[in-house]
Amino acid sequence: MSYKHIYQNAFEPFIRVSDAVTEYLDNRLELKKFNPRALITEAGNVERYFYIVVSGVQAGYLIDRDGNKVVLAFSYPGNFTGVYDSLVSEQISHFFVESIGQSHLLALNKADFDELFVQFPEMMTWRLRFIEMILSGRGQREVEMLTSSASERFEAFMKRCPDELLQIPQKYLASYLHMKPETFSRLRARKN
């Protein structure tokens, strides 16, 4: 079964995927299934795959000094996921990626990921834009975290939040927004 439409949709906001790249990915992407709460990537290990989300929602988090999960990012269908910095640097990841419900991901191993840019240098344009998007997203989040109140963060998140994320346990969303689950629940009830 080809997942061409999935990865074309993922890449094409950044770059048009040529037939040759499509064939390359078709031959190398591997579909992986993760059960609810399974760990896709574990902190302390090196990331081995670059993933494209077919179904499910995933949370990227780290453990703070008090032993609590701090959610930093979510991914959902059509997104890329995994720990990109660990993948490219081959250094140990500080982050976990967890499948919140069941997930299906298309996985490209490190060797095939690297080879993609050797065989198809035009894909470097995608890579550059992808990194720019990550940087811009991290910057926006830092500004929100440091300058906005809990209710402002909640409002901003609800405006841009896709439907998939509204289905997951709210403790993940509360952690992402850096607030207690009770606060998140109260703000959500007020909005409804």
Add this chain to the structure above:
Amino acid sequence: MEANFEILLQQSNTIKNFIKDKVVPLDSAYLLRKADEKSWSVLEVIKHLNLVYDKYLVNLENAVANAEQLQEGGVVKKKTTILGSISVYSQRPKGNKRKFKMKTFDFFEPEINNEELHQTLDDYYAKKNRFNEILRESRLKNLENVKIPTALGERVQFYFYQCLEFLIAHEQRHVVQIKNILSLVKTDSAGI
């Protein structure tokens, strides 16, 4: 969101990657050499870790296999005892120093010959992978009240979580020991 088992998994992965990246590639002469007659070689330390895993792994695996699945949204709770906490504290190194010198039990004394090098390392990986699988599965099980016998016998037991915590702290202690041995045998490399 508490992340008790994830912390242990991160620490366990870090130890495994230390052995893989810093110990396994070394010349066998370094792994077999002792700083002095009374102390252990690196390989003897790893053999000791294998013996300790032999004592605990089956009981831990049986406990996980027999435990009930946590309900959706269920939170893993950990129970501790004062004796368990003291045991963990006494094992856990402070930075690069082992807090206390201690003598191991006779049945944990490693006996090794030079031909066992690869077998000892392979055994370590196999046991480490089993231990990490226990950690992964424990995240989703109700093991709060489960007790595991210590090396002292059935009459002295750890609560499940604290047993895992003890084994990690014990291994961290021996990682410090390995670093110390390597710093000594590498500077005093006559005869290698």
